[in-house]
Amino acid sequence: MAHQINVFAQNQPGRLEHMTKILTEAGVNIRAITISGVGDFGVVKLLADNPDLACQALEAEGFSAFKKEILAAVMDDRPGGLHRIFNILGGAGINVEDAYGFVVKDRETAVLLMELSAIAEAEQVLAAEGVEILSERELYEL
Amino acid sequence: MDESPFWEKELETFPTEQLRALQLRRLRRVTELCERSPYYRQTFREANFESSQLKTLDDLRRIPFLTKEDLRASGPFNFLAVPQDEIVRVHSTSGTTGVATPIFHTGEDIEAWANLVARCMYMVGMRRSDVFQNTMGYGLFTGGLGFHYGAERVGAMTIPAGAGNSRRQIRLMQDFGTTCLHIIPSYALYLGTVFQEMGLNPAADTQLRLAFIGAEPHTERMRERIEELYGIKAYNSYGLTEMSGPGVAFECPEKQGMHLWEDSFVAEIVDPASGERVAEGEEGELVLTALHRRGMPLLRYRTRDLTAAIPGACACGRSHLRIARIKGRTDDMFVIKGVNVFPMQVEKVLLSILGVGSNYRIVLETVEMQDRMKLMVEVTGGLWKGDVQELSRLRDRLVEGLREEIMITPRVELVEPGSLPRSEGKAARVEDLRRNH
Numbered sequence A: 001m002a003h004q005i006n007v008f009a010q011n012q013p014g015r016l017e018h019m020t021k022i023l024t025e026a027g028v029n030i031r032a033i034t035i036s037g038v039g040d041f042g043v044v045k046l047l048a049d050n051p052d053l054a055c056q057a058l059e060a061e062g063f064s065a066f067k068k069e070i071l072a073a074v075m076d077d078r079p080g081g082l083h084r085i086f087n088i089l090g091g092a093g094i095n096v097e098d099a100y101g102f103v104v105k106d107r108e109t110a111v112l113l114m115e116l117s118a119i120a121e122a123e124q125v126l127a128a129e130g131v132e133i134l135s136e137r138e139l140y141e142l
Numbered sequence B: 001m002d003e004s005p006f007w008e009k010e011l012e013t014f015p016t017e018q019l020r021a022l023q024l025r026r027l028r029r030v031t032e033l034c035e036r037s038p039y040y041r042q043t044f045r046e047a048n049f050e051s052s053q054l055k056t057l058d059d060l061r062r063i064p065f066l067t068k069e070d071l072r073a074s075g076p077f078n079f080l081a082v083p084q085d086e087i088v089r090v091h092s093t094s095g096t097t098g099v100a101t102p103i104f105h106t107g108e109d110i111e112a113w114a115n116l117v118a119r120c121m122y123m124v125g126m127r128r129s130d131v132f133q134n135t136m137g138y139g140l141f142t143g144g145l146g147f148h149y150g151a152e153r154v155g156a157m158t159i160p161a162g163a164g165n166s167r168r169q170i171r172l173m174q175d176f177g178t179t180c181l182h183i184i185p186s187y188a189l190y191l192g193t194v195f196q197e198m199g200l201n202p203a204a205d206t207q208l209r210l211a212f213i214g215a216e217p218h219t220e221r222m223r224e225r226i227e228e229l230y231g232i233k234a235y236n237s238y239g240l241t242e243m244s245g246p247g248v249a250f251e252c253p254e255k256q257g258m259h260l261w262e263d264s265f266v267a268e269i270v271d272p273a274s275g276e277r278v279a280e281g282e283e284g285e286l287v288l289t290a291l292h293r294r295g296m297p298l299l300r301y302r303t304r305d306l307t308a309a310i311p312g313a314c315a316c317g318r319s320h321l322r323i324a325r326i327k328g329r330t331d332d333m334f335v336i337k338g339v340n341v342f343p344m345q346v347e348k349v350l351l352s353i354l355g356v357g358s359n360y361r362i363v364l365e366t367v368e369m370q371d372r373m374k375l376m377v378e379v380t381g382g383l384w385k386g387d388v389q390e391l392s393r394l395r396d397r398l399v400e401g402l403r404e405e406i407m408i409t410p411r412v413e414l415v416e417p418g419s420l421p422r423s424e425g426k427a428a429r430v431e432d433l434r435r436n437h
């Protein structure tokens, strides 16, 4: 299963700069980033090519960071592609806690990253409907 | 034959009447001595008091209180009751609430102090065979040298580790097989996280069995956390630089309050506002008269520490007065929106909700003409598992828990680990930025 890094950060200027500098110096490549904010603090979610190294590097600099399991699904490149995924999950009664997407270099593949409570079940129902799920390796090598 | 649990059996178990007679004799001697210091010569004259008039312990009340401000305003040399040549050591208060105040000691004073600390350490079971690691700051702060001398007096091997450098502290414990620790309670909890980072378990991977915890007020819950975390027994220590340092009062193995050594101190508990003695068992400010000091004797010193006398005899057999765990300092207390708040109350809520020790800071500020209390708490790995919802729930629970405890709704701010100053001495955790204060 794929992982992202969830990092606690205060909502202050310079925090993201500091974080990305640490990762750059550790030689970690960041593929995607999103922030779930709750006012004066938030959780920065990073998709990195080496989640273990990213986590270690951030913790060594004093950040509170966790590796978090995610599901990476390939979206159909046509209208309704995103809706289809949520429709399948909704139909199975699976709640999506957070989601964000990114487009790969070839500009043709869009990937949806999801935090879910029932991640194994979600993978099953999506795969059964023919949605392509990326493995850890596939995702980091995009 | 079982080894005696007492360091000085006769003195520690003196019947109350004899103890009072001893106090009176020593009080006469110390007030005579005071007449040699410029400060007390003048104070006694103004109060129309002479040491020869001291017939009962109650006559002590004829002498005015001594406050921290008096001590500071008069200048320390004015309190010397011996020629300056006889002074061999100076210590100083931490100065967290203002200018530091020096306290002078003769060689005898140091001896008497070391003996009191030894009595405390022996009482809870430290022996010659123990290895004692002192994680308190040395230097002017009395917590370091006070325990150092006490431990050597008992005969334990003493490691003068000093404050800070957590990884080295842990290495020392392992290298020398430390069995007894002198540690500030908040630092003990913090050190637990360093053990974890190093992949060690403080209970299984050390020889520790005893800890002396003091230098900052703490809750019973905090003691329990320390005992669980390290798999040890932790005993509460009380002292203050103005009364030499540690060794004023200490818990016995019964853990039902701290015995205050009445052969060396006269204790009074007074209403902080009126200065009148409170009824036995009621809470008030501890006022201390040192009976065993020659260089700089201080009478009826207002400690600003809030406690209560515990009535009744202690099962350990010691006859000396027991005082309750220090609830807070009258000068740590802050007033917001008319409510008196002690940082200890905030700490209690934090510990019960977070379950782990966390560095925090209280900031009092004025926002849109209103006074507000802001609580900043560091988010460490122990508090969450990566979900933003966990953190907002945690924040809500903290706000609710504090509102219940102190009747004030604070603003709780979660901050990154390491972003708040970490205090190693007395925790200065309250910052008052209010415009009208």
Ligand SMILES: [Zn+2]
Pocket (backbone or CB within 6 Å): B252, B253, B254, B259, B314, B315, B316, B317, B318
């Ligand atoms: Zn006792």
